[in-house]
Each structure stands twice: as structure tokens, then as C-alpha cells.
Amino acid sequence: MSFLVLHQVSKGFGPPEARREVLRGVDLSVKQGEIVAIVGYSGAGKSTLLHLVSGLLKPDAGSVSLGGRVIEGPGTDRGVVFQNYSLLPWMTVAENIRLAVDSVFPDWSETRRSEQVDRYIHLVNLTHARDRRPSELSGGMRQRVSVARALAMDPQILLLDEPLGALDALTRGTLQDEISGICRASGKTVVLITNDPDEGILMADRIIPLSAGPGAILGPSFPVALDPTRDRRALNHDPRFKALRAEVVAWLLGPGARPAISVSRKLILPDLEPEDLEIPRPLIGGRRRSRRRSEERRETVDLTP
């Protein structure tokens, strides 16, 4: 029984005449308690996909449903960890988490709510930084606060939007272990967005590549048949890990999934302007000037086979 279901979801942006299709007919189903990673190129539409689940965006076509109910807007049943932490800089760590707890559990007593806050601060090992402001924390610590804020809401599903994208490689490694440990321990359903196949394999039960936009589609899902408590040092030499990574990368580099390669160059054309006298003159603003070729200063040639 699938918990989160995306059915033929499409989403585009921009006005009708210059519409940019980001996702085209995406299908995804995630089981309860499963950790799914979605890997793809930057700008492929990964965050759009996650925003559709969080309810911050609405699909143009298709449906997103969670636990059988169609998602109409943001809700506290989904905890979101944003790419850029999105902590409120004028609040301390505890206050940031408290804001979420107060909003989700308004009926709880004062003591119960502050216990909840402290429990999740402790869970991400930030008890010592409880009363500090985000500006006084490192990037890794901020992201841990963001995870604690999402978990403290006790959501049914946790949505991680490139949670470690802004961190340096070493911090990233440590935090991957830490966050995937916390996620596994919580037993929650998790959707992780990342641009790093290794990260996806390391943290998830299943990894699904997303082709490059425009009109991105999800690739086949690759189950990660590795021991849940993965040791990153041993993993580097694990043949199953290597094979899986090769498969995922091969799909992402394969035809149809790669971003379009195009060349653009400056155009130098004779500056002639034939005017069409048949076009009726509007009342205000005079006759619409025809577009000079020399104004189109760039020409883009699509080189994708």
C-alpha cells in the first residue's frame, strides 16, 4: 500500500506564450516508512517536485495524495527541511523549533511543549547551542536545527530538499550519517532530494533519478540492497555500491536524461527593416515596429542528438 502517490503530475511556470514545462507526467509512489532519494541535475525540477508534495505549489495536471487524501496546500503532516535552512534569524534555536511546536500542538501544556522542543534539540546534539541565534551557528548546525524543527512537528512524512547542498564535503559526510540515522530511528517516511548519487545511495532505501528539464520525468527506481547501517568507509569498496552508482549515473547520462547541449553565438545580420503598411495603425503608440533581425542578438542551436 503506497503512502505518498504522485499520479501523472505536470508542472510548468511562466505565461502561456513563454511557458516552461518543468515536470511532465511524473509518477511516484512511496511506501510508509520508506526512504526515497530523488537524484537529478541542478535545475531539473527536483525542488519543484518536492514543493508539490509540501503543498507550496499546486500541480497543473495530475494529483498528489498522501495517505489517500489529495494534497491541497501546505500542512503540518509534512515536515519540510529547506535547502537554505530557512531558519528565522531573529529567533534562537529553541525559539525556531518552538514556533513549529506551538503551531502544531496548540492544545499541549506549556511544559509539554518545551519538553518537545528540548527533546528534538537534544536529538540533533545541539543542547549546548539552544539559546544561540542561527547567525552564530555553522551551516551544518543550522541544517540540524532545520531537521529538528521538521521532526518536532511529528509529521507523517519528512521532505528534505537538498539538505546538505550548501555544506562542504567533509561536514556533508558527517551530516549524511547523522541525518540518515535520525530518519531511520524515527521510522518516518522520507523523500530526499539530492544532486549527489552517492548521497542518495548512502541515505535511502530506494533511489530514483530525475531526467534534466524541461519536461523532466522520473527514471526507473533502483532499490538500494545494502545494509541499513552503512559504513561510508567500507562502502567505497563495496561492489554492490559501485554497481548501483554506475547504474544510476549511467541512466542520468543516458539519452533523454541529459540536459540539452546547445551553442549560442552572436548574430551579425544586415540591419534592414521592411515595414508592413497593411498592418492597421493602433490609436495610441503608433504602428508597431517590426522586429529587426539585428535585435535578435543571439542564436541558439540545439545540439542534442
Add this chain to the structure above:
Amino acid sequence: MKKIHWDAVLMPLVGIALTLLAWQMISGRIVTRSLADGTVEEVKLGWVQDLPGPVQTWEKTRKYVVEPFAKREELDQGILRFTWYSLVIVAKGYAIALILGTPLGFLLGLSSTFSKMFDPIIQVLRPVSPLAWMPLGVVLFANAGKSANELAALFTIAVCAMWPTVLNTAVGVRAIPQDYLNVARVLKLSRTQTLLKIMIPATLPYMFTGYRLSLGIAWLVIVAVEMLTGRIGIGNFLWNEYNNGLYTSIVLCIVTIGLVGFALDRAMSLLERRFKSIL
């Protein structure tokens, strides 16, 4: 112990000294000389004969400065006492400006419809001089009896000082990062909660920039207001002394108004920086 930057202390002092020197040189002075027939004649000398020099200004206005809070007569009081009267009325008018201006700025920032409707009007009213608002204020509150003058003064200060607060608050609200608003949506904060916990804190630095500019204008307006209404205060003192032909007092008033304005601006910019450092 913090190292004192002598340059920062010394150079302004040198500048002040040079200005005083130049002022003394171009200012006029009165010389008395006895003529051959025994009568005494006063002669004005110097480039700008009617401009009192710094020495003369100090000698003539000493009593206002050395006893800054003295009250000898209604129109003969220490300079800081006059300043205090002015500050009180400025504070009241400024408070009204902030109380009206901040919510108005929020509305402009939040609703593009509201902004389209009222932004042109605000842009038209904004450059109107206090001298133009003042008579309207007097007419509006003519029937208010004893407090008519005060109400007219408050009206003028508030209506002139409000605009920087309105516009900066509106800009601040429009500049709230989408991330923060996303957090509010994901956490399902109510409208009031979003306003109190997210929008107001995120706008505070902009609001304080507006508050600082508004305070500057409020202080600028006070002189005009007091000249026209005849309320006791530093602007009124300046105007009376002008009518009495005591030009030294005018110089004293100008210096005092400038110093007070500078002090107010500094105090506000310290507050502003405090709020900016949080973000």
C-alpha cells in the same frame, strides 16, 4: 583598552577650528571711534557686515548657554529649555506619524491593489512643504479652542514626517524573503502569527530606517511650525530674536537645532544598527 583613533577626534576639531576662523574673518564687527568733535560713532566693518562673528555670538548669547534651563521670562529662557519645549511637541507629532505610518506602510507592502490605488496619492502628498500644511492644520483645528495651536502643530509634524516611515515599511514588507513566508505556510501559522512572528521582525530594519528619516523630518518641521503658530520653543525663539534684530541669537539657534538634529539621528542610527545586526 580600546585604542583611540586620534585622527577621528583630531580632524573634526581641526575642521571646526578652521570653520570658526573663516567665519570670524568674513563676519562683520562694530567699531566705535570718537570723532574730532567729541561724539562717538559706531562703524560696521568687514565683508558680511551683518553676520555676527563667533566671538560676538558667544558674548551676546552667553546667558542662554551658561544657564541653559533658566526661565527668566516667557520669551527669555535658557536655550535648552526652549529646545525641550520643541522636543516635546516633536515627540508627540513623531509618535502620531509612526502610529499612522507603520500600518499604512504594511498595507502598501502587502497588497498590490492597495499600493496601486494609493501610491500615486502618497507620491503627490510627500513633497508638500510643512509651510503648506501648516495653514491647513490651523484651519482644521480652528474650533479646538485652547489646544488649536498644538493640534495644528501636531498635524503638520505628523503629516510631513510620516512618509519615509510609510515608504520604507512598504519596501521592507515587499523585501521579506520568500523563504520565511514558505516557513510560515509550511508551519501553518495563522495570519496574526505570520504577521507578528515573521513579517514584523523581518521588516524591522527597514522600518527603523524609515523611523530615522522621519525623525529628521519631524525635527526639520518644528522651526516652521513654531514660527507660524507662535508656540514657545526654539523655532519661535529664533523668529522673535530675528524680529528684535538680535542676529547673534539666530546663529545660536541654528547651531543648537543642528546639534540636536545630529544627536537624534545618531541615536536612531544606533538603534537601527542593532536591528540590522540581528538579520
